[in-house]
Every structure is written in C-alpha cells, then in structure tokens.
Amino acid sequence: IALGAIAPMLDSTMVNIAIDKLNKDFSTTLDTIQWSITGYVLALAIAVPVSGWLMNKFNGKKILIGAVIAFGVTSVFAGISWDVSSFILFRLLQGFSAGIITPLMSTLLVKTAGPENIGKVMAIVSTPMILGPILGPVIGGFIVQTTSWHWIFFINVFIVLIAAPLMMKTLPDFEPFNKNSKLDIFGIINLSLMSAAMIYGITKAADHASFNNSETILWVGFGLALAVIYIVYNRIRKNQTVLPINLFAHKNFLTSSVGLLLANIAVMGPMLILPLFFQNFRHFTAIEAALALIPQGVGMLVTRPMIGKMIDKIGAKYVVMVSLVLSLIGS
Template sequence: MLTNKVKEQGLPKEILMAAWAIALGAIAPMLDSTMVNIAIDKLNKDFNTTLDTIQWAVTGYVLALAIAVPVSGWLMNKFNGKKIFIGAVIAFGVTSVFAGISWDISSFILFRLLQGFSAGIITPLMSTLLVKTAGPDNLGKVMAIVSTPMIFGPILGPVIGGFIVQAASWHWIFFINVFIVLIAAPLMMKTIPDFEPFNKNSKLDIFGIVDLSLMSAALIYGITKAADHASFNNSETILWVGIGLAFAVSYLVYNRIRKNQTVLPINLFAHKSFLASSIGLFLANIAVMGPMLILPLFFQNFRHFTAIEAALALIPQGVGMLVTRPMIGKMIDKIGAKYVVIVSLILSLIGSIPLIFITDKTSMIWIAIILFIRGTSFGGIMLPLTSDAYTGLDSKQLPEAGVGINIIENLGSSFGSAIIATVVANVVQGLQPTIANGLKGYHAGFLVSAIVLVVIFIPSLFLTHKKNA
C-alpha cells in the first residue's frame, strides 16, 4: 500500500495527504447532521406540517445511517474501498441537492433517508480505510486527523446552521454540502490510494446484514422514543427495544450456526482490546453525547441565550479538543491506549464534576474554563478507544470491526441522549417550575455523566500498553 518509511517525528506526505482527504470527505455528513437540528422550526413552518412529522427528517436520517452500516462491511470486502468511499461522498452531495430543493415534506424525508444511508457508508469506511492507510505504527496520529470532522460537526454545525438559516434560508444548509463535496472529491481521487477488496471470497451475508440493520434501527428508534417520553417505561420504547433485542438474539444464533462466517463475526469480541474498546466506546458516547444534549438547553433556559449564542458558548470545548488532538495521536502510538485513556478520564472528571454545581449565576468565564478542560479530555478518551479496537486484528477483519464499532457508537450515542433526557425530566417532574428546581434536573444529568466516566476506568484497564515505549 503505502510503503514509505515513517519519519520518527511525523507521517510521510502520502499518508498525511490521504488521511486529510478521507477526513475532508467525512466533514459534510458530520456537519449536516447537526446543522439540520437548528432549522427544524423553519422547516416546520415552510412545509406547513407538524413537529412530529418534521422530526422524521432527523429520526429517519439516523435510522437510515444505522441500516447502512452493516452494508458497508460487505462493500469493503468485495470492492475497491477508494471507489466505494468516493462514490458514497458524491452520493451524499447529490442527495443534499435534492433535499435542498424538496417540494413537500414527503420528498424531504425521502431525500433525508437517502442522505442518511450515504452517511452510513461513509462513516465506517472512513475509520477502516484510515486504519489500513496508517498501519499499526501510525494509527494514533492518523486517528487524530480523522477526529477533525467529529470535532467540527457537533461544535460548529449549530453555529454555521444558525447563521445560514438567519442570513439565507434552510435550503443552503444542504447546498453547502455540494461545495464541500466538490472540493473533497478531486482531492480524494488524487491522494487516496486504491484499496483492494479486503476479502474477495466473502459472500453477501444477506440475512446478517438485514438482521443487524433491523436490530440497530429498532433499538435506536425505541431509545429515541424514550427520550421523547422522558421515560424508558412507555409502550413504544418497550415494543421497539424488545424487537431490537429479538433481532440481536436471532443474530447470535445465526452467527453460531454460520461459525462466525458473518458480516459481524462475534469472535471479534474474543480479542481483549476490541471487547474493551467496544464497552468503553458505548459508555463514552453516553458520557460525552448525553451532556451535549443538555448543555445548549442549559444556556437557553437559564442564561436566556439564543440557539446560536448557546452554540457559541460551547466553542471552548471544541477548542480544547483541537488543542490536544495532535499530542494525543503521538502518545497513542508511543505508549498505547491504556494510560492515555486513564489520564484523560481523570481530566474529564475534573472538567465534569463542576457542572453538577453550576447555576444561572455562574460566571461564563468559569464555565468556559470547565468546558475547555472537558474538551481537552474528549480526544484522549475517544481516539485511543477507537484506535485500540483495531489493534491486533488481521486486515481481513478490519471491515467487520468497523461495522461493529459503528453500531456500538450509534447505540451508545442514542442511549446517552435518551438516558440523560430521562433523568432530567424525572427529577423535575412534580416540582414547582422554579429556576432552582429546574437546575436540579440538569445537575442530575451531569452527575450521571460523571458516574459513567468513572465506570469507563474498568474497560480502560484492558487496553493496550506498549511496555517498550
């Protein structure tokens, strides 16, 4: 593949250019998923529909993404990874155009589904191709590069989306993706090397793909309903989570019958680092994504910020992530994932525990410092966990590992948002609607996040440590 000898202090130009091109290709879906949320009100009015209906543009996108993830594993096994990735990025750009020119709510939801499916192909390919490009000695540095769209999406997406909606119209939230794709596609064609199919002999696992897709969609939809009802004890959540678990059980039985010759072999979890990373990533998505839901609401409800002002208030967190990103990549390659995660968890707790005590009177300077500290730790948790999931795996196992990690992260992110929203709602239920009582709910949500961070110490003990570093 890329055979240039790695320089001690950096990456060869070929690897660096390919990594940045792959990351650039993933920026559009990362930004899009967060920009749309801020345009919900405008979309609701323009399409003259109900909020429940317009929410399907968001929920449908997430479900389509979840359905596409298992398909991506088979595509990587059978076809040139470069062509599949570029094709998915271009497809995302094309469907963005159609979403922007949608003529009614039905067409809009349809094109959002197609967007989500394209994004579901892009995300696993991004990680897997980067792992293949980097090789084991440079995995940390390259994963630090791929974290860029993950940082820009949640932090800058709402800000950019808010300015676009105010200055132009919601249509441009989708049209802007076209400009990103027009820049990314030629760069990817030029700099990304060809990736031979990982396993040409693999057969299309139709049952496995359909089963995992339906499992992911049912579980995520059920968890989403828990967030809507602010309770897991509702008929919709119980029904859909039950269906999802039934698909999970059927997949386990099917995988056993097929002796792990499936789209996601369960024997991957026999690898200590993959199992530890999977558990850690599920929990980390709860601890990280849960507070990302209620922090903007805190600023809007208790500091009376606009949506854009609330998004701007979160920028110190993004700055913290950017500042530490290059150093974290080097540390992963030098000493392994274990102690990078442990130190980052301690740092994250230092930046998370004060949130349990913030009020409507807390200085914004102090809040900015807290968020910056939290941000510096996020990369040190997520990047090592992601990179260590691939440690020790054969190249033929990379597509399957990518499928597994993305399913776990999608479920963790949805579960995190749902459980934090449920905790906040249940704490304030029945209380007088005062500022003090409202803050109790948010404090409880931040407390849950801190507790989950503590639990992550357990799987982190089983991550890789390079003793001869």
C-alpha cells in the same frame, strides 16, 4: 482522504443548531424531527458492513469518491424537502452515504500508513474533521439566522465540488481486499430492525414519561426477540456473520465496545439537547447558541495532536481514563 469526511462532519453539527427552526417550519413535534438525526446515525451504522463488503469487492478509491458524490446529491434533496417525512427519508440516504465514507477513510489510511504510524496519522488527518464541531454550529447558526435552514444542506455541494476532483487526482487506486467475500444481508436487516425497534420503544417511553407502557413494552420486546434470533442465527452460521458474537469473548473488544457505546451516548445526546436548551430555555438566538457550543470543539482541536502521540507512547488505556475524568469534571 480527510476532505471527504468534512461534509458529513459539518452537516451533522449544523443540523443540530437548526432543530428548533425545523420543528417550527414543518409544524411537527420534537420526537418526530429527532428521527432526522437518529435515522441518520442508524443508516450510517447499517452502511458500515456494506462499506466493508464494497472494499472487498471493488476499488476503494472509486467507492470513496462515489460515496462523497452521493452525499452531495442527497444533501440537495434534503435541502428541498417539502415535508417532515421526505426530510427524514433524505436524511436516511445522507446517513447511508456517510456510513460508507467513514470506515473507508479509516481503512484506507491504515492501509497507506501502516499500523505502526496509525496514532500519528489519525491525529494529523482527523484534525480538519475536528473543525466540524467548531465551525459547524457557527456556520449553521449564521445560515439559520440570515437565510434559511435549506442552505445548511446546499453548502455541502460546494465542499463536495472541491473534495471529489482532488480525490480523483491525488488518491492512489486501492485493489479489492477479498473478491470472494459475501454480504450478510439477513444479519444486516435483523440488526437494523432490532436497533430501530429498541430506539422507537425508548422514544415512546419518553412520550409517556415511563417505561411501563404498552407501546414501549411491545417495541422493546420486539427488539429483544430480534436480538435472540440473531444470536441463534450467529450460532448456526458459526460466527460467519456481519457481527460475530465470539468477538465479545475477547475482554478488550467487549470493554472497548461498551466504552464506545457509552461515549457516543455522552457525546451525541448533548449535541441535540444543548442547542435546544440554549434556544428554548436561555432564549439565545441561533448564532448565540452556536457560539456557546464552540468551546467544546476548541478543546477537541487543541488536544487532538497530543492524544495521537500519547496513544503511540503510553497506550490508549491511560489516555482514555484521564480523558474520562476530565470529561466528568467538565460536565
């Protein structure tokens, strides 16, 4: 199961190291090329509820293998992109297939191991995925420096060619969870447009170095209007939507959601900014920038087995609090 997630993990970290090169090759601006990363994550988020519906309706094994193969195919198209628009489009398709893989992996692991062993199992199985932040920048830096950025995507094909046959051979069948479930298409479209509008508005704020400009006000306002529409829609549907609002009435769920949002800002932001900082301000080569990113991945690899055991033993709350303090000191 973990093998299926290695390609998306490697890909997301390798692309960051190539942003400077992509920017120059496509003769575009940073705020345009960054949509290849923002769009990837947005498509991934859109795919998550679709993934849940697919698990309910079909055999989980076949869906997971299909998503892994789709990731390989879309990687080829991303590698042969002829301009920045086609590149962003194929990255969106890559992100969507990655969004099917990630929740499927977690759900099938829980179903196989049982909730009582989940801390231990996630620590063991996700350890190979941690190699992504360590090996991704190094492989990406080596590829960019010695060949071309196209091979950052072509390399995924080799991983998929190993993973897919092994998954076909070893994974058990997972029966559909609930064949009567329905996909909330309106809710997914609404939340997707809301997210895209808010992100675009913030991007325009960066262009003007101020939130007080007409483009930002227009797009953020549009995003907020869609948020209000979703709240009304959710109330009419009595929380039978893709994201039931009543979940946020639970203190633990609300706190965890806010924590995850802030944690992802803290993790994903520097993954884009640091390679550019090293290459443009410190004048590092692609490989030197990649080597500078390794220690963070090593730290994740070293602590991963410990964290699983500690969560099972003392609970996630204290582990998160101590980790947060250590992260702030490191930053």
